[in-house]
Amino acid sequence: xxxxxxxxxxIAATGVPLTLWWDGAVAAGGALRLVDQTRLPETYTxxxxxxxxxxxxxxxxxxxxxxxxxxxxAAYGLALGARAALAxxxxxxxxxxxxxxxxxxxxxxxxxTAVNLAWALERLLSRAEAHLRNGATVATLPQALLSEAHTIxxxxxxxxxxxxxxxxxLIADGDVLLTHCNxxxxxxxxxxxxxxxxxxxxxxxxxxxxxxDETRPVLQGARLTAxxxxxxxxxxxxxxxxxxAHFMRCGGIRGVFxxxxxxxxxxxxxxxxxxxxxxxxxxxxxxxxxxxxxxxxVDLALADGSAIPIEERxxxxxxxxxxxxxxxxxxxxxxxxFDVTPSDLVTAIVTESGIARAPYGASLAALxxxxxxA
Amino acid sequence: xxxxxxxxxxIAATGVPLTLWWDGAVAAGGALRLVDQTRLPETYTxxxxxxxxxxxxxxxxxxxxxxxxxxxxAAYGLALGARAALAxxxxxxxxxxxxxxxxxxxxxxxxxTAVNLAWALERLLSRAEAHLRNGATVATLPQALLSEAHTIxxxxxxxxxxxxxxxxxLIADGDVLLTHCNxxxxxxxxxxxxxxxxxxxxxxxxxxxxxxDETRPVLQGARLTAxxxxxxxxxxxxxxxxxxAHFMRCGGIRGVFxxxxxxxxxxxxxxxxxxxxxxxxxxxxxxxxxxxxxxxxVDLALADGSAIPIEERxxxxxxxxxxxxxxxxxxxxxxxxFDVTPSDLVTAIVTESGIARAPYGASLAALxxxxxxA
Numbered sequence: 001x002x003x004x005x006x007x008x009x010x011i012a013a014t015g016v017p018l019t020l021w022w023d024g025a026v027a028a029g030g031a032l033r034l035v036d037q038t039r040l041p042e043t044y045t046x047x048x049x050x051x052x053x054x055x056x057x058x059x060x061x062x063x064x065x066x067x068x069x070x071x072x073x074a075a076y077g078l079a080l081g082a083r084a085a086l087a088x089x090x091x092x093x094x095x096x097x098x099x100x101x102x103x104x105x106x107x108x109x110x111x112x113t114a115v116n117l118a119w120a121l122e123r124l125l126s127r128a129e130a131h132l133r134n135g136a137t138v139a140t141l142p143q144a145l146l147s148e149a150h151t152i153x154x155x156x157x158x159x160x161x162x163x164x165x166x167x168x169x170l171i172a173d174g175d176v177l178l179t180h181c182n183x184x185x186x187x188x189x190x191x192x193x194x195x196x197x198x199x200x201x202x203x204x205x206x207x208x209x210x211x212x213d214e215t216r217p218v219l220q221g222a223r224l225t226a227x228x229x230x231x232x233x234x235x236x237x238x239x240x241x242x243x244x245a246h247f248m249r250c251g252g253i254r255g256v257f258x259x260x261x262x263x264x265x266x267x268x269x270x271x272x273x274x275x276x277x278x279x280x281x282x283x284x285x286x287x288x289x290x291x292x293x294x295x296x297x298v299d300l301a302l303a304d305g306s307a308i309p310i311e312e313r314x315x316x317x318x319x320x321x322x323x324x325x326x327x328x329x330x331x332x333x334x335x336x337x338f339d340v341t342p343s344d345l346v347t348a349i350v351t352e353s354g355i356a357r358a359p360y361g362a363s364l365a366a367l368x369x370x371x372x373x374a
Numbered sequence: 375x376x377x378x379x380x381x382x383x384x385i386a387a388t389g390v391p392l393t394l395w396w397d398g399a400v401a402a403g404g405a406l407r408l409v410d411q412t413r414l415p416e417t418y419t420x421x422x423x424x425x426x427x428x429x430x431x432x433x434x435x436x437x438x439x440x441x442x443x444x445x446x447x448a449a450y451g452l453a454l455g456a457r458a459a460l461a462x463x464x465x466x467x468x469x470x471x472x473x474x475x476x477x478x479x480x481x482x483x484x485x486x487t488a489v490n491l492a493w494a495l496e497r498l499l500s501r502a503e504a505h506l507r508n509g510a511t512v513a514t515l516p517q518a519l520l521s522e523a524h525t526i527x528x529x530x531x532x533x534x535x536x537x538x539x540x541x542x543x544l545i546a547d548g549d550v551l552l553t554h555c556n557x558x559x560x561x562x563x564x565x566x567x568x569x570x571x572x573x574x575x576x577x578x579x580x581x582x583x584x585x586x587d588e589t590r591p592v593l594q595g596a597r598l599t600a601x602x603x604x605x606x607x608x609x610x611x612x613x614x615x616x617x618x619a620h621f622m623r624c625g626g627i628r629g630v631f632x633x634x635x636x637x638x639x640x641x642x643x644x645x646x647x648x649x650x651x652x653x654x655x656x657x658x659x660x661x662x663x664x665x666x667x668x669x670x671x672v673d674l675a676l677a678d679g680s681a682i683p684i685e686e687r688x689x690x691x692x693x694x695x696x697x698x699x700x701x702x703x704x705x706x707x708x709x710x711x712f713d714v715t716p717s718d719l720v721t722a723i724v725t726e727s728g729i730a731r732a733p734y735g736a737s738l739a740a741l742x743x744x745x746x747x748a
Contacts (some may be wrong), residue, residue, distance in 0.1 A: 041702040211708075214692070214700070216590060216614035222693075222701035230702055238705045240590035240692055242615035242648030246713040249650065277619030280658045281651060318588070318614055319596075322698035326588070327596035328415040328604055331612045334585075339620040 009033075013161075014199045014232040016185040017044075019069055022076060022150065026050070029083065030146075032076040036063045037186055041227040052081035052103055059110040059117070066187025067261065068156045068294065071116030074107045075149035078124045082142040090138040100128055100145075115262070119296065124148050153189040159294045160190030162352035167197025167257070167292050170348070170355075171206060175254045178211040178244060181272035182224035183259030183292065193259040194292040195228060197350065202234045210236040211247055215272060217317040217335065241274055248285040256282045260293035260349075267343030267360025268305030273336055279345035288347035295351045298368045305340035313337050383407075387535075388573045388606040390559040391418075393443055396450060396524065400424070403457065404520075406450040410437045411560055415601045426455035426477055433484040433491070440561025441635065442530045442668065445490030448481045449523035452498045455481075456516040464512040474502055474519075489636070493670065498522050527563040533668045534564030536726035541571025541631070541666050544722070544729075545580060549628045552585040552618060555646035556598035557633030557666065568631040568666040569602060571724065576608045584610040585621055589646060591691040591709065615648055622659040630656045634667035634723075641717030641734025642679030647710055653719035662721035669725045672742045679714035687711050 009018045020034040027050035036045040038061065047063060049055045055077030058064050064073045081103035086096055104121040111117055127148045131141055171177070177198060184192035184199075191199050202208055210229060215221035222238055229236040239247065247253055256278055262270040269275070269291050282289045302308065315333035319325060327333075349356040349364070356363035383392045394408040401424035410419040412435065421437060423429045429451030432438050438447045455477035460470055478495040485491055501522045505515055545551070551572060558566035558573075565573050576582055584603060589595035596612055603610040613621065621627055630652055636644040643649070643665050656663045676682065689707035693699060701707075723730040723738070730737035 042699060213616070214590070216588070216616060219700050222705070226701050226705045230705065236706065238692060238701055238707045240615065240647070242587070242590060242651055243708065243710065243713075245651030245654055246647060246710060247708070251708075273614070273620060274616030276623065277616055277651070277655060280619055280655055284654045284658060318612060321695040322700065324696035324698065325416060326593050326696065327600050327612055331596075331600045331604065332610065333612045334617065334621070334625075335613075336617065336620060339617075 011185060011191050013203055014185065014191050016191065016199070016228050016231045018189070019066075019186045020064060020073055020076075020189065022146075022153075023048070032073065032080065034058060034064050034073065035186070037065055037224065038063050040186075041223050049077070050080065051084060052077050052106065055080060056106055056110045059107070066182070067116040067297075068188040068193075069186070070111060071120035072149070072153045072156055072189045074117045075120040075124055075152045077107050078103055078121060079142060079145040079149045082145045086138055086142055088139070093132045093138060096138045096141060097128060097132070100125060116296065120152055123152065156188055156294070157190030159352035160188050160192055160196050163193055163292050163294070163350050164191055164196030164200035166355055167290065167350040168200035168204060170288070170290060170350070171197055171201040171208065171255065173206045175206070176209045176211070176252045178213070178247070178253050178256045178278070179225060180213045180221060180258050180274055180278055181215045182220035182228070184225060184228040186224045186228060187259070192228075193294065194257040195225065197257060197290075197292060198234060199232055202232065208234060210234055211244070211251065211253060212236050212238050213241045213244060213274065214238060215274060216241055219321075220272070244278055245281045248281055248287055253285070253287055256287060256289045258289070258291055260291050260297050261338055262302070262308060263291070263293060263298045263349060263364065264302040264304050264307065265300045265361060265364065266304045267346055267349065267356070267358065267364060269341045269343070269346060269349075270305060270308045270338050271341065273339050276339040276341045279341040283345050289345060290348055290350055291346055292350040295353055295368055298351070298364050300365060300368055305342065308340055310339070311337040385559060385565050387577055388559065388565050390565065390573070390602050390605045392563070393440075393560045394438060394447055394450075394563065396520070396527075397422070406447065406454065408432060408438050408447065409560070411439055411598065412437050415597050423451070424454065425458060426451050426480065429454060430480055430484045433481070440556070441490040441671075442562040442567075443560070444485060445494035446523070446527045446530060446563040448491045449494040449498055449526045450520075451481050452477055452495060453516060453519040453523045456519045460512055460516055462513070467506045467512060470512045470515060471502060471506070474499060490670070494526055497526065530562055530668070531564030533726035534562050534566055534570045537567055537666050537668070537724050538565055538570030538574035540729055541664065541724040542574035542578060544629065544662070544664055544724070545571055545575040545582065546628070547580045549580070550583045550585070550626045552587070552621070552627050552630045552652070553599060554587040554595060554630075554632050554648055554652055555589045556594035556602070558599060558602040560598045560602060561633070566602075567633040567668065569599065571631060571664075571666060572608060573606055576606065582608060584608055585618070585625065585627060586610050586612050587615045587618060587648065588612060589648065590615055593695075594646070618652055619655045622655055622661055627659070627661055630661060630663045632663070632665055634665050634671050635712055636676070636682060637665070637667060637672045637723060637738065638676040638678050638681065639674045639735060639738065640678045641720055641723065641730070641732065641738060643715045643717070643720055643723075644679060644682045644712050645715065647713050650713040650715045653715040657719050663719060664722050664724060665720055666724040669727055669742055672725070672738050674739060674742055679716065682714055684713070685711040
C-alpha cells in the first residue's frame with residue numbers, strides 16, 4: 001500500500017499518525033485536520049475542517065469515529081464556530097453564550113448517542129461562562145475555547161500513554177495477543193486505549209504477535225487496526241471473527257485486549273459486538289480478558305449492564321460489504337452495535353489511573369473518584 | 375429479490391430448488407443441470423453441463439459446492455465423459471476402462487481434497503468394471519454409468535430425508551435455532567444435512583426461528599442459507615458470526631445445528647471454521663449442539679480430530695469481499711477453512727441411520743457398520 005504520510009502528524013512512540021490535530025498553518029488562524037477514516041485503508045486522506053459545519057459533517061459521516069476522538073473533534077468544532085460567530089463587531093456576552101449553545105446543539109445532533117461528544121461540549125460551554133463571568137471580553141472567547149480544546153486533546157493523549165504504560169505490565173515477552181475492533185490511534189487523540197499497551201510493550205522491546213479480529217459488520221479491525229499495527233511494526237495476523245476460538249485453542253493466545261463504550265458500577269462492560277463472545281471463549285481457554293478504557297468511560301450511575309440500551313444499527317451494514325450485496329436484499333437482519341460482558345468474565349480494567357480488579361464496585365469507584373478530584 | 379425459478383426443479387417438501395439434477399430433455403440424450411452458486415443470491419442461473427469438461431469447470435470454479443453435491447456432480451460428469459468417448463465405433467473393453475480412468479483423474483483434480491468426489495468416482499469405475507466383467511457391451515456402459523449416478527443422487531436425497539426426520543425429533547414447537555455455513559439443498563442432492571431437520575420440523579408445523587451466521591470468509595450463510603430459508607418460508611434472521619454469543623445469551627437460542635466435513639472414530643467433528651467456537655459458546659450457555667451428516671462422513675480410520683489436516687485457503691478470501699479490499703493489501707492473514715470440535719462438546723450426531731451419542735466410539739461404529747452391510 002503506497003500511502004504518503006508526509007503530511008500527517010505522527011506519534012513518535014508508535015509511528016502511527018494521529019487521527020486529528022490542530023494545524024495553525026492552514027486556513028485563517030488555524031483549522032482542525034483529520035484523517036478521513038472512511039477512506040482507509042485504501043487511501044490516506046487528510047481533511048481540513050476550518051468551520052463548524054465542516055466538523056459536523058466529518059462527525060456525522062464517520063470520517064472521525066471512536067468516542068474519545070469524537071469528543072476532541074467536537075471541542076475544536078465549537079472553537080471554530082466561536083471564531084466565526086464572535087468576530088468583530090463582537091456581540092454581547094449573553095448573545096455570545098446563546099450562539100455557542102446553538103452551535104453545541106448542532107454538533108451534538110451529529111452523533112446523538114456519543115457520550116464523549118456531549119461531555120466535551122459541556123466542558124467548553126462551562127469554560128465560556130467562567131471566562132465571561134470573570135470579566136474577560138467576548139473578543140478573547142474564541143482563543144479561550146481553542147485553548148480548552150487543546151487541553152482536552154492533550155489530556156486524552158496523556159490518558160492513552162498512561163493506559164499504555166499500565167497495560168504493558170500485563171504483557172510478557174513472546175506473548176500472542178488478540179484484539180477486537182479498533183481501539184487505537186484512530187479512535188483517540190493519542191495512541192489509543194486497548195492498543196496502547198500493545199504499542200507500549202512493543203516499544204519496550206517485548207516480542208509480540210497480535211491476532212486482529214476483522215470485526216464485522218463495519219470491519220474496523222481489518223480496515224483500521226491492521227493498518228495501525230502495520231504502521232507501528234507490530235507483527236499481526238488478520239482473522240475473521242469466527243476464527244478466534246480456533247486460535248485460542250491452537251494459536252497460543254495469552255491475552256485478549258479490548259476497549260469499552262461504557263462500564264457500569266459493577267464492572268459490566270459494553271463494547272463492540274463480539275466482545276462478549278470473546279470473553280466467554282477466553283474464560284473457556286483460561287486466557288485473561290483485559291478491558292482498557294479511560295476513567296470517563298465508567299458510568300457509576302448505572303448499577304449493571306442490564307441498564308445499558310443496545311443500539312440497533314442499519315440492516316444494510318450486515319447485508320452489504322463495500323456496497324456489494326452479500327445476502328438476499330430483503331433478508332431479515334439483527335445488527336446490535338455492541339454487547340454487554342458481565343464483570344465476572346473480565347480479568348482487569350485498565351484505566352489511566354490504575355488497574356481495577358474484582359470486586360469492581362469498590363475498585364472502580366476509587367479510580368473514578370480520582371477524576372472528580374482532578 | 376426477483377428470481378425466476380420456473381426453470382428449476384423443486385423439492386416438494388421445502389420449496390427449495392435442487393442444486394443439480396439430470397435433465398433428459400436438454401442436449402442430445404440429456405445433461406446435468408445445476409444452479410450457479412457463485413451468482414447467488416443476486417442471480418438464479420441454471421447451467422447446462424452436457425460434457426465432461428463443463429462439469430469439471432463447474433466443480434473447479436465452485437459453481438457447485440458441498441461435499442455430497444460435488445460427489446453427485448462428478449458421477450454425472452463421468453457418465454457424460456463415457457457417453458462422448460464410448461460412442462460408435464466403440465473401443466474395446468480395456469480401452470474403455472482406460473478412458474474412464476483418465477476422465478476420473480481429470481474430475482478428481484478439479485477439487486483434489488473433496489472426499490465425496492473421489493468416493494463417487496470410485497463407485498462408478500467399479501460399476502464399469504463389473505458391467506464389462508459380466509459380459510455387457512461397451513455400447514451399454516454409458517447408460518449403466520448414468521444409472522449409477524442416478525442411484526448416488528437418489529441415495530443422497532434419501533439420506534437427507536432420513537436425517538431430516540430423525541433430526542426434527544430434536545426440535546420442539548417454538549424453538550429458536552442457530553445454524554452456521556450452508557448445509558442445505560445447495561450442498562447436497564436433496565434437502566440438505568443440518569438444514570434438513572429444520573425444513574422437516576417446519577413442514578410438521580412446528581413454529582421456528584433460525585439465526586443464520588453469515589459465515590465469513592466465504593459467506594455461505596448469508597448468500598446461500600438465508601436464500602434457502604426464505605424459499606422454504608422458515609422465519610430467519612441473518613447475523614454476523616460474532617453476534618452468536620449475544621443471541622445465545624439474549625435471543626433464546628435452544629439448539630445449534632451444523633453439518634460436518636469429517637467425523638473421526640471418537641466423534642470429533644471437522645466442519646466449517648467457526649463451528650468450534652459455536653460449540654464452546656453453546657456449552658457455556660447450556661444449549662445443545664447437533665451435528666447432522668451422512669454416515670459416509672464418518673472416517674473410522676482416524677482415531678481423533680488431531681489427525682485431521684486443516685486446509686489453509688487463500689488470504690484474499692479474508693482480505694477481500696466481493697472483489698473489494700477490506701484490509702491493507704499486504705496484511706498477513708490466517709485462513710483455515712475448518713476447525714475441529716472435540717466430541718465432548720457435541721450433544722449428538724444425526725445420521726441417516728440413527729442418532730449417535732456419547733460415548734461416540736461404539737455408537738458411530740455401529741451406525742457406520744450399517745453402511746458396509748448395505
